[in-house]
Amino acid sequence: xxxxxETVLEIDLSALxxxxxxxxxxxxxxxxxxxxxxxxxxxxxxxxxxxxxxxxGVDYFAVAYTSEGVALRNAGITKPILVLHPLPVSFHTIxxxxxxxxxxxxxxxxxxxxxxxxxxxxxxxxxxxxxxxLNRLGFDLEDIETIxxxxxxxxxxxIKSIFSHLAASEDLKEKEFTEQQISTFKTITxxxxxxxxxxxxxxxxxxxxxLNYPEAHLDMVRxxxxxxxxxxxxxxxxxxxxxxxxxxxxxxxHRIEKGETVGYNRAYKSEEAITTATIPIGHADGIGRQYGxxxxxxxxxxxxxxxxxxxxxxxxxxNITGIxxxxxxxxxxxxxxxxAEDLANAANTISYELIxxxxxxxxxxxxx
Ligand SMILES: *Cc1c(COP(=O)(O)O)cnc(C)c1O
Numbered sequence: 001x002x003x004x005x006e007t008v009l010e011i012d013l014s015a016l017x018x019x020x021x022x023x024x025x026x027x028x029x030x031x032x033x034x035x036x037x038x039x040x041x042x043x044x045x046x047x048x049x050x051x052x053x054x055x056x057g058v059d060y061f062a063v064a065y066t067s068e069g070v071a072l073r074n075a076g077i078t079k080p081i082l083v084l085h086p087l088p089v090s091f092h093t094i095x096x097x098x099x100x101x102x103x104x105x106x107x108x109x110x111x112x113x114x115x116x117x118x119x120x121x122x123x124x125x126x127x128x129x130x131x132x133x134l135n136r137l138g139f140d141l142e143d144i145e146t147i148x149x150x151x152x153x154x155x156x157x158x159i160k161s162i163f164s165h166l167a168a169s170e171d172l173k174e175k176e177f178t179e180q181q182i183s184t185f186k187t188i189t190x191x192x193x194x195x196x197x198x199x200x201x202x203x204x205x206x207x208x209x210x211l212n213y214p215e216a217h218l219d220m221v222r223x224x225x226x227x228x229x230x231x232x233x234x235x236x237x238x239x240x241x242x243x244x245x246x247x248x249x250x251x252x253x254h255r256i257e258k259g260e261t262v263g264y265n266r267a268y269k270s271e272e273a274i275t276t277a278t279i280p281i282g283h284a285d286g287i288g289r290q291y292g293x294x295x296x297x298x299x300x301x302x303x304x305x306x307x308x309x310x311x312x313x314x315x316x317x318x319n320i321t322g323i324x325x326x327x328x329x330x331x332x333x334x335x336x337x338x339x340a341e342d343l344a345n346a347a348n349t350i351s352y353e354l355i356x357x358x359x360x361x362x363x364x365x366x367x368x
Pocket of ligand 1: 084206
């Protein structure tokens with residue numbers, strides 16, 4: 001049995017390269033690639049991942065919030081960074097750090113124009129977001145004329161791209177809805193080009209859009225989850241390599257007699273004698289309480305050890321009855337074989353949630 005010392009999230013950059021190259025192989029040569037590195041690159045490690053992807057030749061980065069873009073600039077990212085959900089309070093910082101805002105409603109358009117003008121900007125690059133059915137952020141087709149009249153009289157900003165976001169590109173039962181989104185976006189882009197008399201670049205596809213809707217690749221694609229090793233389907237998962245391995249260690253082993261309870265609220269009552277191992281990872285590290293009560297599990301000596309009782313803030317207890325192991329042995333929470341998606345599914349959630357929740361307390365180790 002391999003030994004371990006602490007809880008570590010190990011990031012394998014060669015797996016990241018594999019995923020990037022697989023996604024690129026789906027694209028036309030001229031299609032640009034935007035890497036979505038919001039939320040610490042989905043909980044992995046934004047700085048090292050973005051720097052590596054910059055070396056591999058990605059064209060663009062995206063983050064959700066301005067502070068994430070600032071962190072990337074501080075880490076040495078020089079490629080353009082799209083901020084998907086900037087809030088007006090951060091517009092000065094956006095311009096100071098050369099970040100490119102998504103403009104998704106009138107308040108954002110008006111306030112960004114004001115700040116760009118006040119800061120004497122000329123043709124500051126912005127990206128206009130349209131809503132085609134996700135109903136989350138974005139303008140509608142009918143807004144194009146007014147966007148034009150508001151921006152036509154100033155040189156402060158330049159609309160570099162227009163984009164939208166697919167709601168269910170991973171779900172082939174929703175093919176008709178996705179095709180409707182693609183067609184709505186096409187109408188929007190044609191109208192925009194007519195009204196503005198130039199063609200900004202266009203982007204619509206996330207990872208599953210890349211895999212399932214080649215006709216929606218347009219000028220650029222935006223991939224997050226695929227880079228980190230998940231294809232959102234059993235078939236596609238085979239083509240990706242999860243980049244992260246989350247491992248920990250057995251801190252202590254207990255024998256629990258029949259009738260005893262384990263953990264807070266005495267949530268587990270043993271009906272037979274079992275052996276448990278206490279592992280130093282809990283809900284403060286991103287393993288939420290939904291993984292407790294036998295739903296979630298870890299892997300010890302290649303075998304599944306289900307979580308017993310409630311997840312604590314800093315620890316879980318798992319059932320190791322019948323598993324040959326001792327204190328100090330390595331514990332796998334997820335890796336390339338026992339994936340974050342399998343674990344997430346066991347608690348009725350998705351890989352995105354599990355991986356992006358791994359908290360900053362967990363030590364990151366980058367494997368070059
Ligand atoms: C998060 C996000 C993406 C990335 O989606 P994946 O499914 O992870 O590839 C792309 N576009 C927008 C607007 C997003 O918010």
